[in-house]
Amino acid sequence: MTVKARLFLAAIAASMLVGWSIEESFGFGGLINDMAIILIxxxxxxxIFAVRxxxxxxxxxxxxACGxxxxxxxxxxxFHGLTLGEGESSAIYAASAIGFLTILYGGIVSAIGYFAMDTRKIESNRLSLKVSVCFVILLVGLVLWAYESAFGIYAAMSMPAFSxxxxxxxxxxxxxxxxxLTAAAETSLFASMFTLIVGLIFWFHEEGDSxxxxxxxxxxxxxxxxxxxSLFIFSLSAKDRQFLDVGRANWHWLEITSFLVFMLFAPETIREMKDSxxxxxxxxxxxxxxxxxxxxYEDRITELERQRDEQ
Structure with missing residues (x-):
């Protein structure tokens, strides 16, 4: 048996062990959500079909790059929808679990791409610019549709963030x-970080009521x-085929989003739950x-009323 075959069997065994332990402890229901899968x-x-x-x-x-x-x-x-909703606070836990599932699915997709990457094979062709534009329009349309169907299109607009x-x-x-394209991608990362910090300053200045x-x-x-x-999609159509450092960018985007989540949506700590x-x-x-x-007291009053009636 070759080394690859042994590793493949070991991976299957490890996956079965993980699946069994999760099923015994929690069940798989919490790890499956149709909407999260459809969005990713x-x-x-x-x-992939277009580029291949x-x-x-x-x-x-x-x-x-995309996961x-x-x-x-x-x-x-x-999470933006959570801040706009009027439901009970207990609903935040279920909604947060679904939200984190999209990160889980995206992370699994990116991990598969990373470990399966063949660096020896680099394509030199370009994607049609029209196709790239169509995919960007599709992505923006999906986001606007999500806002419109759930919270209203105006929820997706923030002039301070845009400016x-x-x-x-x-x-x-x-x-x-x-x-x-590389500089623009790095600038988008910095701009999001800058917007987040400025927003947090105003958020705490208003004591969390802004x-x-x-x-x-x-x-x-x-x-x-x-x-x-969008820049990554357009990079597939660039004449000089500028390759974005997607691996590093993924880590930085994860860091920024994690910082936002734990600053604004962090769940109760174990100590707080115990105190509660x-x-x-x-x-x-x-x-x-x-x-x-x-x-x-009711018994005493009843007894007093009975004694009064007897007198």
Whole structure:
């Protein structure tokens, strides 16, 4: 048996062990969501079909470049919806789980692309510019459709975020003199980070009561991710075939999104949950004691009324 065959069997055995342990502990229901799959997989498969038909790139490169950013884009859109919704706070846990599933699916897609990448084979053809434009329009349309169907199209608009990103792009062009796709992708990352920090400053300045600052942060991150994914798609049509450092960019986008999530949507810590449980237990005991005292008072009143009637 060859080494590859042994590794393949070992991978299957490890996967079965992981599946069994998850099924025994949690069940697979929490790891499967139709909407999260639909938002990630079809777009990537269509892009792979287009690039393979034109012999532009390999499927591994598309997996690596698009998996994580798409997952992050949809989780940001979902969290934006949480801030606009009027449901109970308990619904945040279920919605957050679905949102993180998009990151999980996107991360798995990018990981498959990374480990399956064949660096020896580099395609030199270009994707038609019309096809690239169609994919960008499709992506933007999907995001706008998600906003329109759930929260209204105006929720996707933040003038402070838009103006900051435009200002960063113009500044980068002024400093560099020429804006390449690589420079534009890095600028979109910096602009999203800058928008997030400025939004957090206003958020804390208003003591956490500033919908405008919240919209600025979330829209800024959405705009940056949209720009980055669009630039990667356009890089497939570039004459000089500028290859973006998608692996490094994925890590940076993950860091920015994680920072946003844990600054604004961080769940309760274990200590806070324990304190809450203890407080709830104390409150229940106090209510029970009050009910007992109330019942005792009612018995006394009944006894006094009976004695009065006898007199």
């Amino acid at each position: 997989i079809p777009f990537i498969l269509m892009l 038909r034109s012999k532009v790139s390999n499927w591994q490169q598309i997996f690596l 994580v950013p798409l997952g992050l884009l949809w989780v940001v859109v979902g 900051l990103i435009v200002a960063c792009m113009i500044s980068a062009l002024w400093f560099k003199g020429k804006m390449t 919908p405008e600052a919240l919209s600025m942060m979330l829209c800024g991150l959405s705009y940056g991710l949209l720009i980055y994914i 449980e203890e407080s709830e237990s104390v409150r229940v005991n106090e209510l029970n004691q009050l009910e007992l005292r109330l019942a005792d």
